Amino acid sequence: MIFYFSGTGNSKWIAEQLAEKTDDTAVDITTLNMAPELKDEKYVGLVFPVYAWAVPEPVRNFARQLAPNVGFAYGVCTCGAEAGLAMKQLNKIYPLQSSYSVVMPSNYIVGEDIEPQQTIRQKLKEAKQAVEQIADEITRHEPVNRVAEGGMAFLKSTLAGKGFDRFARTTKPFFAEDSCTGCGLCARICPSKTIRLAEGKPVWGETCYQCLACIHHCPQRAIQYGEKTKERGRYTIENYL
Ligand SMILES: Cc1cc2nc3c(=O)[nH]c(=O)nc-3n(C[C@H](O)[C@H](O)[C@H](O)COP(=O)(O)O)c2cc1C
Ligand code: SF4
Ligand code: SF4
Structure with missing residues (x-):
């Protein structure tokens, strides 16, 4: 296995x-x-x-x-x-x-x-x-x-x-921009189950692995981790297979 x-x-x-x-x-x-x-x-x-x-x-x-x-x-x-x-x-x-x-x-x-x-x-x-x-x-x-x-x-x-x-796995910098449609995909795929939707928008809890699944899979590219990720691309292998 x-x-x-x-x-x-x-x-x-x-x-x-x-x-x-x-x-x-x-x-x-x-x-x-x-x-x-x-x-x-x-x-x-x-x-x-x-x-x-x-x-x-x-x-x-x-x-x-x-x-x-x-x-x-x-x-x-x-x-x-x-x-x-x-x-x-x-x-x-x-x-x-x-x-x-x-x-x-x-x-x-x-x-x-x-x-x-x-x-x-x-x-x-x-x-x-x-x-x-x-x-x-x-x-x-x-x-x-x-x-x-x-x-x-x-x-x-x-x-x-x-x-x-100790320091880099904080969820504090995560936020969703207005383009978020509330589809809930980020919450469904989060492996640490730390994302929940509140009033149709994702809210991050504290336990995060930093796998970046949420940020890369969001169909609207609405998730950011601070300001820097706004200018950066997104990657999932599915787009290349
Ligand atoms: C939080 C984090 C830390 C990473 N650290 C390293 C690293 O130390 N060295 C490296 O070569 N790649 C690093 N990477 C890149 C990933 O290991 C690499 O892209 C990996 O193949 C992603 O696998 P996945 O698609 O199965 O999640 C890091 C990625 C993340 C998200
Ligand atoms: S995946 Fe993106 S669009 Fe869907 S709820 Fe999460 S942040 Fe919003
Ligand atoms: S980075 Fe991974 S573990 Fe952290 S909130 Fe996003 S999907 Fe969940």
């Missing part, structure tokens, strides 16, 4: 591709109340995006609940450029036989704009090849460690990773 977490579809797409190629099933961890008891699973896969060179909190929590050493265990993180020590961090929680990172289009529009169309398409093309290779290696139960950690990985993953959890 492949367990995934995904804000804008990159990790979901990888998980589903791997499921298809390894004759497995991909499951969104945010749809599960708790990690299922695993019996006779050939593979246990964990697929997720890197946040601040670290593993997102819901993935860490989920991995802690998983029974160890059932089937061939592997992890694939997706990242815009560098994974830092995210896979080493995950390995401490849940031991893996194989660890990978796959570079995908970056969705972190809180920090910078989305990439040019050509870059996005090129990254997706290369990711497709990477998935083929990963699927082959998994099928052969070949232990592999292919992770693009990048420079100063220790510093980034410890300092930035902790700082991200």
Whole structure:
């Protein structure tokens, strides 16, 4: 079984591709109340995006609940450029036989704009090849460690990773502009269930993963995170498949 977490579809797409190629099933961890008891699973896969060179909190929590050493265990993180020590961090929680990172289009529009169309398409093309290779290696139960950690990985993953959890996940800068139609999509897809509609407009609670699903999926582009995102593009993988 492949367990995934995904804000804008990159990790979901990888998980589903791997499921298809390894004759497995991909499951969104945010749809599960708790990690299922695993019996006779050939593979246990964990697929997720890197946040601040670290593993997102819901993935860490989920991995802690998983029974160890059932089937061939592997992890694939997706990242815009560098994974830092995210896979080493995950390995401490849940031991893996194989660890990978796959570079995908970056969705972190809180920090910078989305990439040019050509870059996005090129990254997706290369990711497709990477998935083929990963699927082959998994099928052969070949232990592999292919992770693009990048420079100063220790510093980034410890300092930035902790700082991200403590300070960057605030929902205070979120707001919806007047173009919001009150469709409720943002509330329905929020994995932390922190958005509710009040008088037809979204209101954010406190528990946020910063997955950016709400901001990227809003059909009106009405959601902003402070002023900077007004000038930035939106990304979901569905627009490129
Ligand atoms: C909060 C946040 C932090 C991120 N931090 C990193 C990072 O440290 N390194 C990196 O290369 N990409 C980073 N990214 C980019 C994502 O990891 C990347 O776009 C990922 O493929 C998104 O996956 P998803 O579509 O499954 O949500 C970050 C994205 C978000 C939303
Ligand atoms: S998805 Fe966008 S338009 Fe729909 S309720 Fe949320 S903010 Fe409004
Ligand atoms: S509020 Fe938005 S960014 Fe935060 S968890 Fe929900 S969908 Fe993700």
